[in-house]
Amino acid sequence: MKRKYTVLLIALLVVAGLFIGGLSGCQRDRGTAAVKDTLVVALPGMPIALDPGHTNDLPSSQMQLQIYDTLFRMDYDMSIIPNLAERYEWENPTRLRVFLKRGVLFHNGDEFKANDVKFTLERAVNLPHVSSLADMIESVTVVNDYEATIQLAYPFVPFLANIAQPGMSILNERAVTEMGQPAHAMAPVGTGPYRLVNIVQGDRLEFTRWDNYWGTPAPVENLTVRVISDVATRLISLETGEIDIMLNGAPQDLNRIRNHPDLQLIHEMNLATHYISFNVTRPPFTDVRVRHAIQHALDMDSIAQAAFLGAFPRTRGPINTRVWSSIADSLEPFEYNPQRARQLLAEAGFPNGFSMDLYLNEGNPQRLDVAEITQNMLRQVGINASIQIVEWGSYLSLLDRGEADMYILGWSNPFDPDRGLYTMFHTSNWGSAGNQTFYSNPEVDRLLEAGRVETNPTRRMEIYQQAQRIIRDDSPWIFMVAGAEIVGIRNNVRGFNVHPSGRHKFFTVSFSN
Numbered sequence: 001m002k003r004k005y006t007v008l009l010i011a012l013l014v015v016a017g018l019f020i021g022g023l024s025g026c027q028r029d030r031g032t033a034a035v036k037d038t039l040v041v042a043l044p045g046m047p048i049a050l051d052p053g054h055t056n057d058l059p060s061s062q063m064q065l066q067i068y069d070t071l072f073r074m075d076y077d078m079s080i081i082p083n084l085a086e087r088y089e090w091e092n093p094t095r096l097r098v099f100l101k102r103g104v105l106f107h108n109g110d111e112f113k114a115n116d117v118k119f120t121l122e123r124a125v126n127l128p129h130v131s132s133l134a135d136m137i138e139s140v141t142v143v144n145d146y147e148a149t150i151q152l153a154y155p156f157v158p159f160l161a162n163i164a165q166p167g168m169s170i171l172n173e174r175a176v177t178e179m180g181q182p183a184h185a186m187a188p189v190g191t192g193p194y195r196l197v198n199i200v201q202g203d204r205l206e207f208t209r210w211d212n213y214w215g216t217p218a219p220v221e222n223l224t225v226r227v228i229s230d231v232a233t234r235l236i237s238l239e240t241g242e243i244d245i246m247l248n249g250a251p252q253d254l255n256r257i258r259n260h261p262d263l264q265l266i267h268e269m270n271l272a273t274h275y276i277s278f279n280v281t282r283p284p285f286t287d288v289r290v291r292h293a294i295q296h297a298l299d300m301d302s303i304a305q306a307a308f309l310g311a312f313p314r315t316r317g318p319i320n321t322r323v324w325s326s327i328a329d330s331l332e333p334f335e336y337n338p339q340r341a342r343q344l345l346a347e348a349g350f351p352n353g354f355s356m357d358l359y360l361n362e363g364n365p366q367r368l369d370v371a372e373i374t375q376n377m378l379r380q381v382g383i384n385a386s387i388q389i390v391e392w393g394s395y396l397s398l399l400d401r402g403e404a405d406m407y408i409l410g411w412s413n414p415f416d417p418d419r420g421l422y423t424m425f426h427t428s429n430w431g432s433a434g435n436q437t438f439y440s441n442p443e444v445d446r447l448l449e450a451g452r453v454e455t456n457p458t459r460r461m462e463i464y465q466q467a468q469r470i471i472r473d474d475s476p477w478i479f480m481v482a483g484a485e486i487v488g489i490r491n492n493v494r495g496f497n498v499h500p501s502g503r504h505k506f507f508t509v510s511f512s513n
Contacts, residue, residue, distance in 0.1 A: 035511060035513065036220070036492075036511045037220065037221040037222055038220065038221070038222040038223070038224055039220045039222070039223050039224070039244055039245070039493075039506060039509055039511075040224045040225075040226060040242070040243045040244050040245075041223070041224070041225050041226070041243065041244065041245045041246075041247065041506055042225075042226045042227075042228045042234045042237060042238070042243045042245070042246050042247065043059050043062065043225055043226070043227055043228075043247055043248070044059075044227070044228065044229050044231065044234070044247070044248045044363045044364065044392075045057075045059045045227065045229065045361070045363065045392035045393075046059065046201070046202055046227045046392065046393065047059045047060040047062070047063045047205070048060045048392075048393050048396060049185050050063055050064060050067065050185050050186070050188045050196065051171075051176075051181060051184060051185040051188065052064050052068060052130070052166055052167050052168065052169040052171070053123060053124055053127040053129065053130050053167065053171075054127065054129055054181070054185065055129050055167075055396075056129045056130060056167055056434065057392075057396055058412050058502055058503070059392070061165075061166035061167060061503055062166075062502075062503050062504065063205060063225065064166040064167075064169055064188075064190075065166050065192075065503050065504075065505065066192055066193065066194045066207060066223065066505075066506055066507060067169075067188050067190040067192045067194060067195065067196060067207075068166070068169030068170060068171075068188070068190035068191065068192045069083055069084050069104075069169065069170060069190065069191045069192050070083055070084065070163060070164050070165070070166070070168055070169050070170065071083060071084050071085045071098060071117065071163050071164070071168075071170065072085055072160050072161075072163060072164040073164050074161060074164045074165075074415065074499075074501065076497060076499060076500070078415060078500060080160045080161055080164055083164070084100060084101055084104060084112065084170055084191065085098050085099065085100060085101070086099045086100060086101045086102075086146075087099045088160075091149075093152075093155035093455065094138075094151060094152040094153070094154065094155055095149060095150070095151055095152070096149070096150040096152070096159070097143075097147065097148075097149050098117070098147070098148050098149075098150065099146065099147050100112065100113070100114060100117070100145075100146045100147065100148070101146075101214060102146055103214065104191050104214040105191065105212045105214070106172040106175065106189050106190065106191050107172075107188075107189045107190060107191070107195040107210055108172060108174075108175055108189050110172055110174060110175070110189075112170065112172075112191055113145040113146070114142040114143065114144065114145055114146060114147060114148040115142055115145075115173055116170055116171060116172055116173050117140060117142075117148045117170060118140040118141070118142050118148060119171060119173035119176070120168070120169070120170050120171045120173075121134060121137055121140050121150065121163070121168070122137070122139070122140055123171070124137075124167070124168060125137055128431070128432045128433045129167065129432055129433065130165075130167040130168065131429075131433060132419075132422060132423045132426075132429055132433055132434060133162045133163070133165055133167055133168055133419075134162070134163075134168065136152050136153050136154060136156045136159065136452065137150060137151070137152060137153070138151045138152060138153045139151045154452065154453045155453060155455050156452060156453070157416075157454075157455060157460070158415070158416035158418055158419070161415050161416055161419075162419070166503060169190065169192075170190075170191065171184075171189070171190075172189045172190075175189035176189075186199065191210075191213075191214065192210065192213070192507075193209065193210055193213045193215065193216075193217065193218045193507035194207035194208065194209060194210060194218060194223050194506075194507060195207060195208060195209075195210045202227060203226070203227055204224055204225060204226045204227060205224070205225045206222070206223075206224050206225075207222065207223040207224070207225070208221065208222050208223075209221045209222070218506075218507035218508075218509075219495070219508075219509065219510035219511075220509060220510060220511065223506055223507075226243060228243075229362055229363030229392075230363060231248065231249065231250045231253070231363070231364075231365055232250075234246045234248075234249075235249065235250075235253055235256070235257070235488065238257075238263065238488045238489075238490070239260060239262070239263070241262075241490065244489065244490045244492075244493050244509075244511075245487065245488070245489045245490075245493060245496060245506070245509075246487065246488040246489070247485075247487055247504070248486065249486035249487060249488050250365055250366065250486065251308050251309040251310075251311035251312070251366065251486065252309060253486075253488075254267060254309075254311060254486065257486075257488040261491075262490060262491050263488050263489065263490060263491065264488070264489050264490075264491060264493070265486075265487070265488060266485060266486075266487040266488075266489065266496075266498050267311065267484065267485065267486055267487075268484065268485050268498055268500075269313065269322065269482065269483065269484050269485075269500075270320075270322075270412065270483040270484060270485050270498070270499075270500050270501070270502050271320050271322055271323060271412060271414060271415065271483065271500045271501055271502070272320065272410050272411060272412040272482065272483025272502060273315060273317075273318060273319060273320050273410060273411055273414070273420070273479070273480075273481075273482060273483065274312065274315075274408075274409070274410040274480045274481045274482070274483060275318075275408075275409065275410070275411075275477040275478060275479055275480050276298075276370070276374065276406060276407070276408050276477070276478040276480060277406065277407055277408075277409060277436065277437050277476060277477050277478070278291055278294075278405070278406055278437060278475070278476055278477075279402055279404055279405060279406070279407075279436075279437060279438055280437055280438055280439050280440075280476050281402060281438040282402070282405055284348065284349075284350060284354055285405065285406070287348045288474060288475060289344045289345075289347055289348040290344070290345065290348050290350065291474075291475040291476075292334070292344055292475055293340075293341040293342075293344035293345045293348070293381065294341070294378065294383070294478070295334035295341075295475055295478060296334055296335060296336065296337045296338070296340045296341040296344065297338055297341035297377055297378055297380065297381045297383070298336065298374060298377050298378070298478065299336040299377065300314070300333070300334075300336070300478065300479070300480065301314060301336075302336075302373075303370055303373050303374065303377075303480070304480055304481050306369060306373055307366045307367075307369035307370045307373065308366055308481050311484055311486065312366075312481035312482060312483065312484045313481060313482045313484075314480075314481055314482075315328045315479050315480065315481055315482040316328050316329070316331045316332075316333045316472075316479050317329075317331045317468055317472065317479055318420065318421065318424070318425070318468060318471050318472075318477060318479065319414050319417055319420035319421065319468070320414065320420075320482045320483065321482065322482075322500065323414050323415070323416070323417060323420055324416065324417065324461070325417045325460070325461045325464040325465060326417070326468075327465050327468050327469075328468075328479070328482075331468065331469065331472050331479075332472075333479075334475075338377075338380055338381050341381045342381050342382065345381065345382065345383075350382075351382075352382055353381065353382025353383045353384065354382075354383060354384070355383075355384040355385075355386065356383065356384070356385055356386070356405040356406060357385070357386050357387075357388050357404065357405045357406070358371055358374065358375065358385045358386065358387050358388065358405070358406045358407070358408070359388045359389075359390060359395065359398065359399075359404040359405075359406070359407040359408070360387070360388075360389055360390075360395075360407065360408045361389070361390060361391070361392045361395040362389050362390065362391055362392070362395075363392070367408045368387075368389070370408055370480065371385075371387045371408060372387065375387060385406070388404075395407075399436040400431045400432040400436065401431070402430075402431065402436070402438050407436075408480075409436070410483060411424060411434075412483065412501060412502040412503075415501065417451065417464040418448070418451060418452060421448055421451075421464060421467055421468070421471070422448045422451070422452065423435070424437075425437075425439055425441075425444055425448065425467075425471055425476070426444070426445055426448050426449075427439075427440040427441075427445050428445075437476040437477065439471075439474065439476040441470060441471075441474055443470060444467050444470050444471060444474075447463050447464075447466055447467040447470075448463075448467055450463050451463040451464055451467070483502065485498040485502065492511050492512045493509060493510075493511065494509065494510045494511065494512055495508045495509045495510050496508065496509045
């Protein structure tokens with residue numbers, strides 16, 4: 001009998017050991033210490049595309065940053081630093097020589113060479129989502145395997161910053177050509193610190209460290225990016241330790257994160273601008289009097305405070321005050337004046353108001369708050385706004401096609417006024433290229449084109465400030481708030497910093513014991 005109990009006890013211990021081993025699959029022994037080998041990050045939305053040329057949305061470029069490298073990178077102070085480029089020389093204002101790092105390997109084992117640079121940059125010129133970053137490129141010449149010359153059509157001051165964006169990440173020519181773009185988008189081949197190993201649509205992306213990475217290897221072997229659209233669920237997952245980093249926290253949760261014993265809060269301003277937008281090609285928003293009426297019908301100071309609780313600063317212009325040449329602080333706001341709103345509606349032929357749809361994406365409680373308060377205020381002047389909430393990918397497609405009357409959105413990373421204004425307001429960028437308002441003003445086009453070729457900083461600033469004044473008066477956007485990062489991280493997370501662009505590196509992160 002004693003022997004039977006002994007055998008049973010040993011069997012139970014073996015089973016228990018297997019069970020514990022299964023639970024600790026995210027750990028490995030290093031001496032006596034168990035170290036986590038998987039970093040889990042939560043995002044609110046699924047990336048639209050992992051091919052850098054086929055989207056410009058934030059979740060996608062966030063993931064591209066982990067997979068690929070660019071010729072140059074933008075540091076945390078927004079300075080531009082060579083990355084895959086070893087060094088560079090401007091031969092004249094339109095001709096750039098780039099000398100490439102040697103021995104850099106793509107995830108398929110191919111060596112990075114100048115032909116990959118030529119393929120990537122010339123391809124980007126013709127892709128709508130990133131063409132505004134690249135359409136000043138006239139040609140790329142391969143000098144040898146480790147040197148390329150980029151010829152611009154005109155001098156363009158922020159060119160290095162443009163090609164430092166995730167949308168200009170360097171692709172492996174052979175991989176894209178042989179696999180085809182759709183297959184490559186699902187199994188991307190980059191030179192970055194992590195390589196993608198699995199996608200579960202709508203749920204997660206799984207990465208593993210690229211051990212042949214040319215730079216500093218990622219301290220953590222595996223990266224899992226979970227898609228959790230509900231911000232409350234994201235926070236609970238952080239508190240329970242199910243995830244290690246939570247992006248896009250809610251303003252109402254600042255104190256909850258700050259006061260939690262196991263969490264750290266990061267709350268910093270970024271370069272984004274959040275706005276309510278009209279599609280100015282859809283009646284009745286073709287009439288500027290209607291757009292002005294809605295501006296006067298909305299108490300934007302109250303809306304911003306109620307929805308963002310002061311965590312996001314109020315803005316009154318199309319580009320964030322952190323961006324050079326912004327005059328958001330000095331542009332005259334539209335007075336909250338419902339009587340003036342009703343008067344303008346009557347002048348435009350709508351004395352009894354009208355009905356319209358107001359769109360936003362799911363999983364963003366602040367935008368929902370903005371939509372509901374906007375709906376109530378518009379009702380006071382006779383406008384019936386029906387709120388439509390759409391999944392992120394479908395939402396962007398709908399906006400690209402110009403099918404929304406009004407919508408709520410944000411634009412991140414206007415590191416230069418060209419990126420913040422030309423991309424979003426020039427006629428050539430209608431739809432997927434960025435101008436989802438379908439706004440067009442010949443004078444604004446002229447100014448933004450002049451800003452692209454102007455090299456004198458004083459004159460360039462004057463051009464962009466004049467354009468901002470016209471855009472304010474034309475009202476394709478209702479300016480709402482400037483952007484902020486609200487990030488919660490577990491106390492054992494080390495080496496994570498938020499980037500002003502809203503695109504963060506996870507390959508610098510480690511865990512404390």
